[in-house]
Amino acid sequence: MDSPAGSPANGKSKGKRIRNIISFCHDVRKRFEAGKGDARLQGLTNEVENQINAIKSYTLRSPVSTRHEQLNGAGLELWNWCTQLMRHDDDDNDHPSPIRSRFFILVRVFSFLVLSLAQWGDNHTPGDLVRLQKLAIKAGRSCIVNGELHFALLALQKAAEYNGHLHNLRDSLPKEELSACNSFESEYLTLRIVLAWKDDRLDVAEHLYGKIESLKHKLDPTSAEPIADSLFEIGRGLLARDDAARAVKWLERAYELINSQELGNLSRGGIELRLAISQALIQAYLDTNTPEGVRNAENHVAFIESEMGNKLVVLLLRLEILLHSPAEVFDSHAYADVLQRMMKNVDLSDSSFKLVLHHIRKLEDKSPGLAYSAFDDFITSRIVPTQRSDWIEQAVLIRTHMATTHRDTIQSIRALSAMLDKVETGLGQPFTTTTTLGILTLLWKKIDAKEGPLDIAQEWCRLALHSSLRQCGPSNEAKITRKLLLCALQRNDFSTALDVLDSMSDTTREEPRTMYLVYKLALANNDHEMATDYLGRISNSSPQDLRYLYACCVDAQKKNDKHITLEALRHLVRRYDDTSPGDVHLPALLRLLIRLEVSLLNEQDQTEGSRRSLIEDLCGVFEGAVAAIQRAPSDKEGQKLFTVNELDWFCKNAYNLSLKNLVRWELQHVLRILQCCLSIISQYPKDIPAQASADLSLRKMFCNFLAATALITLARCEDDVEIQLQNYLNMRQNIKQFDEAFEANIEGLNEDPRRDLQTKLSTLLVFDFEGAICLKS
Incomplete structure (x- = not known):
């Protein structure tokens, strides 16, 4: 065996090289099976590559049969081993690593070269040549698929060499081997075309395709399908590069080749390939953006439709053609008609369901009215009968979103x-709470719109009260009925307003907001008795209703009804008077409000919404108390209303309330109460007794500790960076105040309190460090 051709080598050298090659063939398998890790595999791959570069130019000038057989056996064994593992990787769900894939590709090329070397000489049998050409094509195809174009060219050059030998033997070849020879030649040329295309040499690809033209009539379906697939790959690649004109050329070639075979003789994969080529060809026609391209696409779709009828793929192609029409000439009715055919004929599945929704959205962009009609029919005739709640609820939500996105009309x-009526009848039950709330969220944007005709708003309210949405909950139902009542009031439709009021539940009628609307209705109807009655109800409701008393005063003044205005003012004075301290003792009123709020919070039957509202209002009352304390109001004799005893009450209750509800309230509310406590402490006179001053200092430190702890919790959970940093900043301010108070009072503290405060301070210093890092201080 010679190193490069022409270099002298003696028999001993030849034998050594053959033994080395055979040994390496066996060594590759052993080292692969023994080795672990990508690094070792990469090293072995590099060795295989070096062997390929060394062996590709070797020749065996003198036949040595024993050596030939050893080389052939070793190469064949390595090829089969490699093929078996590659098939195993293809069958496995996990994709092999790039290093593993490249290793097998190079081993396949190396084993082919070993087999080629073993068969070197001038006395090849046709069977040997056919077998070697087949292996060369397989190796070349694997290299092309995996991007190893250099080695692909090497394998295909060998294939060309064997093809040349077979051409010289054509006259002596039996029919079967001649057929295989033609098949391999066409496949070789196809791979060369693909290789040229991947190497951006379309001129070479065009030249090579000319050679295939003369072989097309000799191809059977088994040979034609892979060639058409390769041409399809080129056309699809050009289409992806936005080169529609050349994509059309190659896709037409692929379609012509696959279509030249009898349809009944094609494999299942071949039939699918034919359809895939058609789809890509139609897309390429459309992407040319020419009238001729559109005509060709329409003709091709018509041809497919004549074969397949109302199949989904045909209808999708029809829709694709329609979508390529300019916006000004888009045929919405034709699109809706095709979509209706699709919805009637499609086999429903998750994917087809999403597909229909996608095209309904497309139609919605062009013609919302047609989209509504088509979608309603799809929901009621196809989706509801499936009883698939996930499909039904998703479709109804999307349909509601469509209705709330476009211009409002009573008809829409x-x-x-009407669609909800049919869905409820088909389901036999209302929607789930989650779906109901999702629909109401969409509808409420329309119901709560500040502008728009009142009759439209009223229709939205009636829709929101649909029986299929009765799982909305009493709170939402109350909001909607109040809005409906307000619409009737604004339209001066008192008869409808009274009907709405009668339809309300007792709970809704007793809510302050509803009572205020009824009060407005009474004013508009000049019904003094009803207005007076509801003023009393509003006045006797919970503290947050004070705003409605003010609103009642304003409405009565606008109505110029002095009697009702006076009645409203009286109720307001009885509840609270900030301008006349002699009539209402402000601290006592605030204490009463706080006690009432706390007692309501302690009741077990509070809903989460009303409980949160009460907590919010309680925070507001405390903050109002702080504001009043800072104003330092006086009575008629000039005595301060907020004495030290009053300050003690508000300070202690704020502290106890925050401590008691530290884990039950939202931290924002606890922080507000703690801040109120700190603000009240700052308002104490400077001349209070020393013991009281020391107690206040300790309470202030505990408030600072609790506030800092709450703030760092909020900061860690906050996604908004600006709010998070503000929380850290406020936390550090509280820690600083704690530290200053601790230093000022440390000498007067007993051992146990001092140790406790030191422990708290050590905790706060950790928080302070975290805050400093986050604030980059």
Whole structure:
């Protein structure tokens, strides 16, 4: 065996090289099976590559049969081993690593070269040549698929060499081997075309395709399918590069080749390939953006439709053609008609369901009215009968979103209501709470719109009260009925307003907001008795209703009804008077409000919403108390209303309330109460007794500790960076105040309190360090 051709080598050298090659063939398998890790595999791959570069130019000038057989056996064994592992990787769900894939590709090339070397000489049998050409093509195809174009060219050059030998033997070849020879030649040329395309040499690809033209009539379906697939790959690649004109050329070639075979003789994969080529060809026609391209696409779709009928793929192609029409000439009715055919004929699955929704959205962009009609029919005739709640609820939510996105009309709202009627009848039950709240969230944007005709708002309210949405909960139902009542009031439709009021539940009628609307209704109807009655109800409701008393005063003044205005003012004075301290003792009123709020919070039957509202209002009362304390109001004799005893009450209750509800309230509310406590402490006179001053200092330190702890918790959970940093900043301020108070009072503290405060300070210093880091201080 010679190193490069022409270099002298004796028999001993030849034998040594053959033994080395055979040994390496066995060594590759052993080292692969023994080795672990990508690093070792990469090293072995590099060795295989070096062997390929060394062996590719070797020749065996003198036949040595024993050596030939050893080389052939070693190469064949390595090829089969490699093929078996590659198939195993293809069958496995996990994709092999790039290093593993490249290793097998190079081993396949190396084993092919070993087999080629073993068969070197001038006395090849046709069977040997056919077998070697087949292996060369397989190796070349693997290299092309995996991007190893250099080695692909090496394998295909060998294939060309064997093809040349077979051409010289054509006259003596039996029919079967001649057929295989033609098949391999066409496949070789196809791979060379793909290789040229991947190497951006379309001129070479065009030249090579010319050679295939003369072989097309000799191809059977088994040979034609892979060639058409390769041409399809080129056309699809050009289409992805936005080169529609050349993509059309190659896709037409692929379609012509696959279509030249009898349809019944094609494999299942071949039939699918034919359809895939058609789809890509239609897309390429459309992407040319020419009238001729659109005509060709339409003709091709018509041809497919004549074969397949109302199949989903045909209808999708029809829709694709329609979507390529300019916006000004887009045929919405034709699109809706095709979409209706699709919805009637499609086999429903998760993917087809999403597909229909996608095209309904497309139609919605062009013609919302047609989209509403088509979608309603799809929901009621196809989706509801499946009883798939996830499909039904998703479709209804999307349909509601469509209705709330476009221009409002009474007809479109009623169409949506009619669809909900049919869905409820088909389901036999209302929607789930989650779906109901999702629909109401969409509808509420329309109901709560500040502008727009009142009759439209009223229709939205009636839709929101649809029986299929009765899982909305009493709170939402109350909000909607109040809005409906307000619409009737604004339209001066008192008869409808009274009907709405009668339809309300007792709980809703007793809510302050509803009572205020009824009060407005009484004013508009000049019904003094009803207005007076509801003023009393509003006045006797919970503290947050004070705003409604003010609103009642304003409405009565606008109505110029002095009697009702006076009645409203009286109720307001009885509840609270900030301008006349002699009539209402402000601290006592605030204490009463706080006690009432706390007692309401302690009741077990509070809903989460009303409980949160009470907590919020309680925070507001304390903050109002702080503001009043800072104003330092006086009575008629000039005595301060907020004495030290009053300050003690508000300070202690704020502290105890925050401590008691530290884990039950939202931290924002606890922080507000703690801040109120700190603000009240700062308002104490400077001349209070020393013991009281020391107690206040300790309470202030505990408030600072609790506030800092709450703030760092909020900061850690906050996604908004600005708010997070503000929380850290406020935390550090509280820690600083704690530290200053501790230093000022440390000498007067007993051992146990001092140790406790030191422990708290050590905790706060950790928090302070975290805050400093986050604030980059």
